[in-house]
Amino acid sequence: MEQYNPAKIEPKWQKYWEEKELYKAEDFSKKPKFYSLIEFPYPSAEGLHCGHPRSFTAMDIISRKRRMQGYNVLFPIGWDAFGLPAENYAIKTGTHPKATTEKNIANFTRQLKSLGFSFDWSREINTTDPNYYKWTQWIFLKLFEKNLAYKAKMDINWCTSCNCGLANEEVVDAKCERCGGEVIRKEREQWMLKITEYADRLILDLDKVDYLAKIKKQQIDWIGKSFGAQVVFKIKSSTMLEGEHMYDLPVYTTRPDTLFGCTYMCVAPEHELIEKFADQIDNYEEVKDYINQAKHKSEQERLNLEKTKTGVELHGLKAINPVNNEEIPIFTADYVLASYGTGAIMAVPAHDQRDYEFAKKYNIEVREVIAGGEIEKEAWEGEGTLINSDFLNGLNTQQATDKIIDWLEEKGFGFGATNYKLRDWVFSRQRYWGEPIPIIICPHCGYVPVEEKDLPVVLPEIEEFKTSETGDSPLALIVDWVNVPCPKCGADAKRETDTMPQWAGSSWYFLRYADPYNDKALADLKKLKYWTPIDWYNGGMEHTTLHLLYSRFWHKFLYDIKVAPTPEPYAKRTSQGMVLGEDNEKMSKSRGNVVNPDEVVKEHGADTLRVYEMFIGPFDQATPWSTQGVVGVRRFLEKVWQIGHNLDDKKRGNEDDLVFLTHKTIKQVTEQIETMDFNTCVSAMMILLKKYQEEGCNQEIFRLFLKILAPFAPHLAEELWQNLGHKKSIFLEPWPEYNPELAKESVREIPVQINGKVRSKIFITEDMAKEEIKKLALADDNVQKWLASPGGLAGKEIKKFIYVKGKIINIVI
């Protein structure tokens, strides 16, 4: 018998599967369809890390199983290939990102193929291919056409290291999510996408899909819908005459019931009120100073100073509380965010902890209007009965809220309102390596879309990749490319030089897989109707508020314009845990704890890597890598190889046992692949194999085993299968059905407890009656011993006899 040599058999079968086109998805097949998806990788220079195969193997197992179960499976692969690392590398070395990307894709392809994933490579896509990004640009134009893309001057997050604008979602701890560079606020004209318009539907339609609960919750929290009221306060300056028109300052509050407790107002330092009333603010210089300070405070400082609130009163201005016409002071403070609500708040120190702290510091009245707290100590943010509130007195929070909203609406001082934490999506990037935004800026016509027939707007070839000093994209320097006639009026105009963020290409890629070569549409609607929605999408938790939300937004938009057939892209979403380094830390180059899958394949083979990644721990939990642990899986596969070469045709006396355990394992593996309990699937197969090792195994039974092993260790299973004389791939075999009769144990050993402690074990059969079992249990030697033992139990009566069918006996004495 030959040695088990993965290096020899694995490439052989990979080639075989490719030649037989075993994993090719068929459009409009009569079989039921199954669309399984992994997050397409960014082809980095480092190549695959050991986190990739965890998700990929899981979905590969599910896809292979589905094929064997008779489904027409689409399990595609592609490249999310725009992005900063290739561009930064270009800045450093002058190598064109296109060249870097091609090279990296070649490496990734080699690696993925070496792991034996059953991707349909004929549908491979690449976001940097002009034939692909033509449609990314097309979608942008449609968004523009429907007023969902707009350009706005605003303070954005600016990465000082990338020289580039970032979305809120890309800023982590005041640092750039990608490069870790410092992020400051900077005012710029930016393209924005109105994701907020879809906020409600993005929440509501979560009911239509099967996502892990924590994923749904995280999305809902991120969108952050809240209910309350908008209340308008009139602003009055000391120089104003009675009856002169006053400025209206609207605020948003979730607690309109506390309106009588409002003792001051506060606006964000960026609020327009300050500039508007500059000449009426007596201490304008002081205010200006404060604003400047706030602006230069880095985000990091702001976080550290979280507890100490600062602000300045706007002397000379007063606000008028509409419910009681009281004049109250106005402050500006940086604890009020310009970008949430209206950028201004009504402060109720007695019932909001932040306002409470601020009021204490600046000696502002704390007026209790909700009973139930101890406002000498801290703000009472709970509910309660209204006091000191005129016509609201005696009501509870809910009643008071309803009543005050009615009152505000009636008097024209405000209305019930909802608000979201979700902001519109900053869509501009001042970089080269992204999809050019297909807009032409004309001095006469404004923003003019590139005509559809002129798509794609192809990235021009350039040699200098650095962002310009003004912070514009390197594209701004390519005069030939930038200067174009306006499509509308023909006047001299300029192209938009901002490019799209990396999230653009990944926001619709799953649709392209249905029809990757279409040059008339992003994908043929009939094909989309056949393939979508995606039946099962597995990916990282870190994409929940980024890619997952963005792509749902785009998909809903495409649904609205009748380009996509379903309101939701993904019917089911699951998430894998991270593979940590051996030191239990996140794998990273700097820590030097990165495990390269190439080395594992070289040493033990792809099947070992695959099975190990599934065996390593619960799929949804982070687990450290263990080089030692890999060996255990290798030994298991070695044993499979041994037994696979030592089969016979003998029937044995203990045949029943073997058949029973085999069917039990088929049942377990069949069910637990669906629940992603891969680790226990592997352990069940190990137990079964041990049984074969002890008892010997015949071909008929082993064939069943090979079929359930095949999705996990495809190369080994295929080798042993065809060794048995089969002429066709094991993956063309039907998935084994377990026989429920055979998966049932006929005789089983159950524990006998006395007063809750296991004292003996007896054998019973399925059909025994309780009385019969009781007799058997009481007759048992050990039980007798305990009943009559000198341990003090002697002569005690049996109070209770509990028998849980097929599980346990407990005798209470």
Next chain:
RNA sequence: GGGGAUGUGGUGAAAUUGGUAGACACGCAGGCUUCAGGAGCCUGUGGCAGCAAUGCUGUGAGAGUUCGAGUCUCUCCAUCCCCACCA
């Protein structure tokens, strides 16, 4: 501050969802094989006591419900992740 998760041997972890705690695997110890190293095979392996059968004890801590709790309830403690001045 808010949210989510987790706590079981030396390690990664199982536990049919209230029914034999520690399956499976790593590691370790002893043995066989080998010139040696490695690999392989066999045996043992939560702790304490005992040559042993066995007994006691044991799932972060404490209480409760139950014939029976790793699992349910309450009160603490610890760790990790995400979000974070969202009015």
